[in-house]
Amino acid sequence: MNCYLGVDIGSVSSNFVLIDNEHHLIKKVYIRTQGNPVKAIKEGFSELTDEITQQGITINGVGTTGSGRYLSAVLLGADVIKNEITAHAVAAAHLYPDVKTIIEIGGQDSKIIILKNGIVNDFAMNTVCAAGTGSFLDQQASRLNIDISDFGRRAVLSRQAVRIAGRCGVFAESDMIHKQQMGYPMDDIIMGLCEALVRNYLNNVGKGKKIESPVVFQGGVAANAGLRKAFAKILGMPVNIPEHYDVMGAIGAAMLAMEKMQCSRDNNTQFRGDEFILQGSFKTSSHECQGCPNICEVVCIKRDREILAYWGDRCKKWENSLNEKNHAV
Amino acid sequence: MKITFPHMGNMHIAVKALLERLRLEVVPPPPISKRTFEIGIRHSPEFACMPLKINLGNFIEALENGADTIVMAGGWGPCRFGYYAQVERDILESLGYQFKMIILEAPDSRAYDLVKQIKSLGENVSFWEALKAINYGWSKLGALEALEKQLDYYLPRARDKARIEKIYNIAVENIDRAVSKAEVYEIEEQSVKEMSKAEMKIDLPLKIGIVGEIYTMFEPAVNYDIYRLLGRMDVEVIRSAYLSDWLNDHILKGYIKKSIRPDIIACARPYLNYEVGGHGLETVGNTVRFAHMHLDGIVQIGPLTCMPEIVAQSIIPQISAQEGVPCMTLWLDELAGTAGLITRLEAFVDMVHRQKLKAGNYQKEA
Numbered sequence: 033m034n035c036y037l038g039v040d041i042g043s044v045s046s047n048f049v050l051i052d053n054e055h056h057l058i059k060k061v062y063i064r065t066q067g068n069p070v071k072a073i074k075e076g077f078s079e080l081t082d083e084i085t086q087q088g089i090t091i092n093g094v095g096t097t098g099s100g101r102y103l104s105a106v107l108l109g110a111d112v113i114k115n116e117i118t119a120h121a122v123a124a125a126h127l128y129p130d131v132k133t134i135i136e137i138g139g140q141d142s143k144i145i146i147l148k149n150g151i152v153n154d155f156a157m158n159t160v161c162a163a164g165t166g167s168f169l170d171q172q173a174s175r176l177n178i179d180i181s182d183f184g185r186r187a188v189l190s191r192q193a194v195r196i197a198g199r200c201g202v203f204a205e206s207d208m209i210h211k212q213q214m215g216y217p218m219d220d221i222i223m224g225l226c227e228a229l230v231r232n233y234l235n236n237v238g239k240g241k242k243i244e245s246p247v248v249f250q251g252g253v254a255a256n257a258g259l260r261k262a263f264a265k266i267l268g269m270p271v272n273i274p275e276h277y278d279v280m281g282a283i284g285a286a287m288l289a290m291e292k293m294q295c296s297r298d299n300n301t302q303f304r305g306d307e308f309i310l311q312g313s314f315k316t317s318s319h320e321c322q323g324c325p326n327i328c329e330v331v332c333i334k335r336d337r338e339i340l341a342y343w344g345d346r347c348k349k350w351e352n353s354l355n356e357k358n359h360a361v
Numbered sequence: 362m363k364i365t366f367p368h369m370g371n372m373h374i375a376v377k378a379l380l381e382r383l384r385l386e387v388v389p390p391p392p393i394s395k396r397t398f399e400i401g402i403r404h405s406p407e408f409a410c411m412p413l414k415i416n417l418g419n420f421i422e423a424l425e426n427g428a429d430t431i432v433m434a435g436g437w438g439p440c441r442f443g444y445y446a447q448v449e450r451d452i453l454e455s456l457g458y459q460f461k462m463i464i465l466e467a468p469d470s471r472a473y474d475l476v477k478q479i480k481s482l483g484e485n486v487s488f489w490e491a492l493k494a495i496n497y498g499w500s501k502l503g504a505l506e507a508l509e510k511q512l513d514y515y516l517p518r519a520r521d522k523a524r525i526e527k528i529y530n531i532a533v534e535n536i537d538r539a540v541s542k543a544e545v546y547e548i549e550e551q552s553v554k555e556m557s558k559a560e561m562k563i564d565l566p567l568k569i570g571i572v573g574e575i576y577t578m579f580e581p582a583v584n585y586d587i588y589r590l591l592g593r594m595d596v597e598v599i600r601s602a603y604l605s606d607w608l609n610d611h612i613l614k615g616y617i618k619k620s621i622r623p624d625i626i627a628c629a630r631p632y633l634n635y636e637v638g639g640h641g642l643e644t645v646g647n648t649v650r651f652a653h654m655h656l657d658g659i660v661q662i663g664p665l666t667c668m669p670e671i672v673a674q675s676i677i678p679q680i681s682a683q684e685g686v687p688c689m690t691l692w693l694d695e696l697a698g699t700a701g702l703i704t705r706l707e708a709f710v711d712m713v714h715r716q717k718l719k720a721g722n723y724q725k726e727a
Contacts, residue, residue: 115704115708116704117704117712118707118708118712118715151715151719152716157701157704326394327394
């Protein structure tokens with residue numbers, strides 16, 4: 033069976049999906065990046081390949097997205113390297129053709145995407161503050177000694193959310209501590225935090241954007257039932273959660289790869305094959321280029337002895353020194 | 362007297378040519394680097410915008426290299442920039458540097474005053490020599506801008522982008538070294554010819570206009586070379602301003618060539634009808650002008666905390682909705698890594714591309 037691989041390497045999680053020609057999800061793998069994207073890519077891919085060998089699946093195209101999209105493109109060989117906005121929008125618009133607003137909250141960034149007739153019309157990403165994102169929730173959960181997967185369930189038990197300042201994560205935290213010392217029930221505090229984060233998101237990321245129904249909420253944080261409820265309550269409209277909300281970026285990347293392969297005349301994927309990624313030992317190193325006063329930190333990616341890619345140089349001297357064939361863009 | 366001045370894009374090449382013809386010794390600041398940022402930030406008020414910090418870094422590095430006189434542009438109006446020369450002088454003095462500061466203000470009345478201002482800078486030069494020096498500096502500036510335009514044109518179209526950039530970089534170096542007007546023209550002509558030989562892509566590139574604060578638009582160290590970033594993504598960049606326009610409008614008071622500023626201001630109506638300081642009015646005017654030119658998208662750039670650009674930013678969504686052109690605002694500051702910037706630019710370019718595909722009048726090889 034022919035299928036397409038989508039990879040989304042984020043700051044917190046690394047997601048891998050395989051979809052077939054009809055956009056059906058064959059398998060998804062969701063693992064934590066844990067600061068080591070190279071290892072995450074290897075692990076995630078090997079988890080997927082078990083299936084490939086068993087069912088005789090061939091990969092016809094590869095799409096990568098997320099902040100690690102260039103790295104994963106080099107390691108796997110990608111046909112499409114796309115930013116997260118496009119990937120998420122494509123995946124959501126396929127599932128909900130009339131979607132007008134996409135709320136996406138990931139590990140360290142949050143975005144709002146406004147669509148018109150199925151294509152992106154406007155978007156915004158959080159700028160300087162990570163207050164409303166997954167990392168902050170993680171941190172608060174561990175401070176309250178609650179498992180993050182339990183966080184949402186506890187929140188929805190609340191009948192009366194307490195009010196927590198949502199402008200800034202630091203203030204939100206001290207407000208929470210205050211409320212907890214006053215003796216408010218934990219569930220109400222957690223729900224209050226969820227509502228504060230939603231207000232924070234709408235004020236910072238959604239600033240000046242007109243949010244219209246249907247709304248789709250995706251990204252890892254969409255797992256949190258408390259936030260789902262808070263969004264529905266504050267927006268005053270139903271919020272749709274896709275079945276595979278946690279890997280929507282990867283699904284979008286796979287769909288884009290399929291789109292590209294089906295449009296192109298030759299069907300040669302850039303995919304380097306299982307062996308390339310699983311057998312090789314990958315090393316990254318960096319050095320300061322002394323070529324000019326910018327003193328860029330140039331990163332070099334090697335597989336065994338072969339240099340795969342350079343990046344980090346502003347002038348592109350190093351990047352261009354390798355053949356252009358490494359870049360699928 | 363060893364003269365220095367702040368960096369702003371390729372300006373140093375033209376200014377150096379001018380000052381050398383005035384028989385002055387010139388010590389341009391070293392190219393803006395990490396160190397320039399570090400020094401500038403350390404000695405600046407935290408909430409000042411990035412231009413001040415980089416100016417200051419430039420001055421300190423130039424003073425370290427032996428400069429003893431600083432030439433800086435002044436100004437007036439609600440933008441803080443008009444006051445920067447004074448603030449910078451105070452900071453440098455409090456750091457214990459010995460130097461003289463000359464602040465060039467836009468002349469109030471006649472071109473004659475300006476030439477006189479420049480003449481008085483020079484060592485024993487006649488009025489005629491001062492005029493010739495201005496003319497010479499201007500010719501270098503003109504050649505550099507012509508090359509920038511060629512770069513913006515060929516970079517998105519060429520298959521081998523590295524080659525185009527190389528031709529441009531070498532040409533800029535050569536123009537800096539050139540000693541006569543004839544030589545400057547020769548280099549310009551040769552480089553343009555060379556670029557035009559490049560193998561081109563079949564598809565027409567997207568066109569995206571850049572509007573915003575002037576220093577951010579001119580200085581690649583500040584805007585992360587946004588023109589090239591876009592060019593490498595196969596986007597033809599339309600710049601809303603060139604240095605010669607700015608100098609012509611603000612320092613030379615429109616004496617050298619006809620100003621397009623009145624047209625830009627006229628475009629701003631009815632969205633914005635009066636000055637809001639800095640380039641707020643121009644940003645709004647240019648956004649409308651670009652929309653009328655049917656560009657595919659517009660990106661506004663400015664330094665974080667820039668008040669005039671914040672005013673413009675709040676008006677741009679109305680223009681975007683009314684004129685039907687996608688717009689995005691990017692704030693640049695000292696700490697931003699390029700990853701976030703590139704993701705946003707890519708997403709914007711993608712969005713513009715897909716909208717155009719949907720509209721059906723555009724085909725690009727997948």
